[in-house]
Amino acid sequence: MKASDYFTLPESLAPFAAFFRAEVEPWEWLKQIEPALASWHFDPGSPRRFAPGLPADIPAGVHIEGPVYFHPTVKFPSYATICGPVWIGPDSVIRPGAVIRSHVITGAHCVLGTSCEYKHSLLLDHVETAHFNYVGDSVLGNRAHLGAGAICSNLRLDRQPVVIRGPEANYETGLRKFGAIVGDGAEVGCNAVLNPGTLLGRRSLVMPAVAFGGLLPEATIAKMRAGVVQIPRRD
Numbered sequence: 001m002k003a004s005d006y007f008t009l010p011e012s013l014a015p016f017a018a019f020f021r022a023e024v025e026p027w028e029w030l031k032q033i034e035p036a037l038a039s040w041h042f043d044p045g046s047p048r049r050f051a052p053g054l055p056a057d058i059p060a061g062v063h064i065e066g067p068v069y070f071h072p073t074v075k076f077p078s079y080a081t082i083c084g085p086v087w088i089g090p091d092s093v094i095r096p097g098a099v100i101r102s103h104v105i106t107g108a109h110c111v112l113g114t115s116c117e118y119k120h121s122l123l124l125d126h127v128e129t130a131h132f133n134y135v136g137d138s139v140l141g142n143r144a145h146l147g148a149g150a151i152c153s154n155l156r157l158d159r160q161p162v163v164i165r166g167p168e169a170n171y172e173t174g175l176r177k178f179g180a181i182v183g184d185g186a187e188v189g190c191n192a193v194l195n196p197g198t199l200l201g202r203r204s205l206v207m208p209a210v211a212f213g214g215l216l217p218e219a220t221i222a223k224m225r226a227g228v229v230q231i232p233r234r235d
Contacts, residue, residue: 001025001171005218006183006202007141010125012089012108015040020122026181026199027164027173029139033103033122037085042067062094066102088112095130107142119154121179138179147190147208152179154196162197166215173197183218 004022013020019032019039058064059078066084074088077096086100089107094100097115106112106123113130121135124142129135133146136154140146154177156162162178164171180194183202188194192206195213205221206212212222 001166003029006181006199007124007139008184010107010142012125013105016105025171025173026139027175027178027197029122030120030137030175030178033105033120036105037067037087037103040069040085040087042069042085089125120177121152124184136179137175137177138182140180140182141184141186141202143185144182145187146182147188147192149191150188151193152182152198153193154179156196164197164199164215 002023003020003026006026009017009020016036019036020029058076061079062076063081068082068084069087071088071090073091075093077094077098079096080094080098082100083102085103087105089110091108092106092110092112094112095114098112099117100112101117101119103120104118106127107125109125110123110127111130112118113133116129116133116135119136121137122139124140126143127140128145131148133149134151136152138152138154159176161176162173164173178197180198180200182188182200183204185203186200186205188206189208189210191209193211194206195211198213199215200206201216201218201220203219204216206216207221207223210222210224216222
């Protein structure tokens with residue numbers, strides 16, 4: 001099982017390519033978020049350690065603390081909370097009430113949505129998390145989409161380290177907090193819950209209001225009552 005089975009690191013995140021290698025297990029990317037951000041040269045001369053090129057027109061209602069980088073094309077709402085270290089890529093949109101709380105990296109054209117919360121996560125290009133989502137300790141692939149209210153749960157009820165139980169083997173991740181690996185083009189329906197350690201293959205789909213855990217293969221759909229059903233690949 002490799003990260004390249006689930007996603008391809010986009011050009012927008014080329015500055016961090018050394019940290020997110022294709023051949024490692026996908027959850028290893030979670031362990032590299034902090035070192036990747038530590039490698040970035042935030043501006044030490046700024047009072048709040050903004051990176052050079054920070055947009056000058058950030059609304060007064062956007063609370064920022066800690067080291068942050070925003071590409072000049074990032075769009076800001078009238079109010080949000082952002083606690084660094086955080087790195088937000090080009091043409092991404094932050095919507096009202098978003099809470100971005102430490103160790104978050106996003107690629108290009110991402111939507112960090114209304115009343116959503118993000119923590120220790122990596123979002124690749126064109127990720128859409130538009131309404132009332134929680135994204136904790138997760139990696140969301142290119143063009144991944146979370147419907148309104150979808151949750152990436154990141155902590156087991158017994159607070160034990162997360163184990164991935166696959167069809168042929170179990171994987172000890174060594175992570176006590178681990179949300180979801182959401183492959184390129186995968187979608188999660190409204191009010192669905194991804195249990196800790198969920199892996200969704202490329203272009204897979206979790207239907208609305210489903211609580212899903214484990215591995216969902218590429219181009220398959222998880223339905224309430226019906227379980228996992230094979231479907232054709234979607235372009």
